[in-house]
Amino acid sequence: MSVRVRFQVRLPAGTPPGQVFLTGTPRAWSDDPRGWTFDAGDRLDADFPPGTLASLKVRLLRHDGTVTEEGDPWGGRAPAHKLVIQGDHMQADRTVTLTVAGWQDGRGGAGRPMTAAPPREEWTLAAPWGEQRVRLWWPAGTRATDLPRLLLHDGQNVFDEGPTFAGQSWHAADAAQAAADTGRPCLLVGLSVNEERSRRYLPFAVHLNGHRPGADEYLNWIARTLMPALDRRFGTVGAGRTALAGSSFGGHVTLYGGLRDPGRYGTLGVFSPSLWPADHALPRWVAARADPAARVWLDAGDHEGDTLTDSARSVQDVRQLGEALHGRVREVHFSVGAGHWHDETAWKERFPAFLAWWLGGLPG
Template sequence: MRLKAWLYALFLLGTPYDSAAQQLLTVRVTDIPHTHAGEPIYITGNFNRWNPAEESMVLQRHTDGSYGIRVLLEDVPSDRLEFKFTRGDWHTSECTAEGRLEGPRLAMLDRDTTIVCQIEGWRDDFPPSTASPNVHLLDSAWYIPQLDRHRKIWIYLPEDYATSGKRYPVLYMHDGQHLFDEATSRGRIGPIEWGVDEVIDTAAEKCIVVAINHQTDYKDRVPEFYFRPNEEYPEVEGPRYLQFIVETLKPYIDSHYRTLPSKAHTGLAGSSLGGLITLYGGLAYPDVFGTLGVFSPSIWLDHGNIEQELTTLTNIQNIHTQRYYFYAGMSENRLKPDSTFVHMHDDVQRAMGLLKKAAAPQLKLSVREDGRHGALYWREAFPAFYDWFITGTRKHVQ
C-alpha cells in the first residue's frame, strides 16, 4: 500500500478529489486517556511502512477535545487497512485499559472511508515488563563454544517447580526476546510478545521452557538460522547452533533441573527463520527432539535446500516416531530472491508432503485464513501447539 503524502485536517472535509484510484481516509479519535495531554498523536499502519513517528501523520486536535486526520491514499489495493496510534515510538503505543498491546486495528477501505476510534491506554503508563514471575534469566551471557560468542538465555519454570518434586518436559525455543516480555520484544507492528509464559501459567499441565535469544542485530540472526549454504550466505552457522543446543545446553538443563530428558518429552519450536531451523533441527537430531513446532517457516528464503534435505533423509526410523506441528497463515505472501511471488502456506504444505512421503511422522497443520507473518499470529497459534505438545508427552509417562 503506497501513501502519496497528502494530509488534511478535519476542517477540510469538503476538499474535492478526482482520481478513481484515490481513496480518502478520515480518522477521528473521540476519547483518549487523560495522561500526556498536549503530546502529539500519530497514526501508523500498512500505508506508511509502520513508521510510528511520521510527521505528516500527526492527528489534529479540535475544540471539542477530539483528534482527527484525513489522508489521501492512492493506488491502494483492495485489501484491509491496518493501523495503530502512537505518541511517536513503539514504547508509547496505544494499548488496552489493562496495559497490554494488541494487534492492529482493521478496516476495509472504500472510496471514502471514515473511522471513529477510542484509545483506551498508552503502553508507557504501565510497567514495562509483562513477563510472568516464573520467567528467570538463566544467564545474561552464556558462552556458546560452537560459535565462540555469548548469548542471553531465559528459563521458564512452572510455579510449583520448587515444591512439587516432579519432573517436567522441556521445550527449547528460539528468539527468546519475543516470547515472554513486551519490554524485550520488537517487531514490525510494535513489541508484541508470544505470551508463552501466560499460556503455561494457566495450563493444567506444565513444562519447562528454555529460550535462547537471537543476536541483537537481526542481520546476524540470519546465518545462525540457515542450515545449508546458499548464494547469499556461503557460510552458515545453523549446524553449529543446533549442536550447541543438543550437546551443550540440553545436557546442562537435564543435569541442573528436574527434566524428563527423553525424546518424547523434548520439543523444539520457532517461527520464520526460527521455524526453518526448527525443521532442520528435527531432521538432524530425530533421536533428541520428539516434537517440533514449525511456525511460518521461511522456506522461501532457503533456495530449495529444505526440499533437497527432505528427499535425501537418513535415519528414517527415528524421524518416523517424531511429531511435527506446522502453522501457516493464508496471507503470508513473500517475494522470493528470484523475484517470484510465493504463498508461504503452499511452501509448508509442500514440505509436509515431502516429509510424509519420506518418513511419515505424525503431522499436524494449523492454518489461519487471515494469518500474516508476525508475533501477533504466532501468539494466537501457540496455545493450540502447546496443548498438542503436552498431549504427546502424556503418552510417554516416565
C-alpha cells in the same frame, strides 16, 4: 480498480514539529514522506489495490532531518496498524483512524506494565558467538525436575513483554500454567537472540546472513552445551519428551534442526515458517530427510503476505511441505490461523493448541 482510504491520525501531546507521514509494507517502509504526508487537518488520502494486506506505521520527519517512528507510551516499539483491503463495495472510500500512543525515544519500552508471566530463572551460557541468554519457566507448585521440555527460539518474545520487539509476547508461561492446571506440566526454555537472528536461524548462505550461515553452529551448541546443562539442572528426559519450536525464521531452523539430527527431538513446533530464503531452499532440502519418530506441528496464518493472494500462496506452500513430510515423520499436524498475521499476537493465539497437542501426545 483501486480503493481509496482516508486516514485520520491522532497524535500524542508534545509531538515535536515536523512532517507527519505514513509508511509501511506498501511503501517498503520508506522514510521518504513525499506523497504520504498528512495535511494540516491530520488527514491523508491513499489508494490501494484490492486484496492489499498492509502493515502501517506513522513516522515524523523532524526539522533537523531525522526520522522518528511512532511507539508505545513508554518510548518503545509499537505494533503496526493493520489494514485489509477487500475491494468490495463495503470497503470503498473508507476512513481509518490511526492513534499514535507515543514516539520512540530511546527508552526502549522501559517501565512498560507487565501483563504476561516472566521466566522463573535466567542463565547466561558461553557460546561461540559470545554469551547466550537462556530464560526458564516451570509451573508453580511443581518440581522442575523430569518435566517434558520445550526449547523455544526467539526467547526474548515468549514470556513477558519487557524484552520483546514491539511489546507483544507469546504469553507462553500463562499458556503452560493453564496446561499444568489440567495435569500436563512442562519446562519452557527460551533462547533469546539479537541482531544476528538471520545468521543464527538460516542454514543457507543468503544476503540476510552475509552469506555466512550459522544455524549449524547454533544447533550444535544446543546439543553440546545447552542440553547437558539442562540435564544437570533438571534431569534427563530423553528425546521423546523434548520439543523444539519457533516461528518465522525460528520455524525454519526448527524444521531444519529436527531433520538434520533425527532422533534428537520428539516434537517440532513449526509456526509460520519462512520458506522463501535462498529461493525456497528449505523445502527442497527437507525432501531428502526423514525422522520416523518425530511429530511435526505446521501452521500458518492466512494474512501473512502483502496481499490476500500472496497469503493464500504461502499457506499452500506450508500445506505442501506437510504433505511432503507424510510417511517420513511419525505425525504431521497442519492448521491455518484465520485472520492471523505474521506476528506474536497470532503465535500467542495458536500456542495453547500446540501445547495441548504436544503434551497430549507424549509417551506415558
